[in-house]
Amino acid sequence: MAQVYIRAATPNDVPDVMKIIDEAKAFLKSYGSPQWQDGHPNEEMINADIENKIAYVLIVEGHVAGYSALSFTADPNYDGIYDGQWQNNSDKYAVIHRSAISANYRGQHLTNFLFSNLISRTLAEGIHNIRIDTHPMNKPMQHLVGSFGFVKRGKVDVDDQIDPVRDAFELNL
Template structure:
């Protein structure tokens, strides 16, 4: 895992690359038989909203590490480097979490991570775990008491990652698109 990765707010200029990473994740999930993200979500409107609200975050590699392919050059914005991962970090709560079938471990302020996706070619290198560690650090800085996330029952990669990072299963939540498994990690501030 490269520690030189920059964790920064996403910018409108990152949108095309973010959508490319989302499409890659959707294709991987489809190939693995997962139903998550197979209904057009997340769409450009979701990413545009994330960026406008300050929720969207990216990991980018320093520009010096890029290979110079057409795709990489298109994904490089100025000196900011190549975007290799995306996620939406929310501190305003998640309305669907209010009606959990189960129980959260903590009360009070929490951070939520939605739409985490890592670019093909970067998977299996600890990028998603490091992204989540950076979200956790940001939550601690802001005084949030816990880190909450949800995923589909068949998202094996995310389920393993959550277990490795110390998240506990808390129950089920519902969106229009279906049921999700809900997890929480108390931050013990």
């Protein structure tokens, strides 16, 4: 079995991460999704994730194969949920953002490893509530979060110049 794990991203990982982000942008665009088509995530955001110690890379056999940010800070966009409500609006929550897998590893279900590790990391911090959002057209991500037990709770608006509406999901463990 291949060695697969996550670790904190470093500045040296930025070129690999940006390649993965660019591949994900192209993948989203290929089926008409406007998500990530307005220039973000960009290198400045990834560097900020690293500086804020919320950046993680998925490593497969020594190669950067995926990326995600895992924040333990409340997301102000989630305060404005509409067409629904959070199930748990009182406990501290973690947020998963900017998740992507390299095109070289697509179809190998490695997002399962990435999300399993991120969820375990969250639980290790004593947090049992996790939130994520994605564009309504991003069916692969919706399928992934559904397979982990995330439940769609409503919609939120994010900073996106093309289409800010996102479906908001929550996992309570």
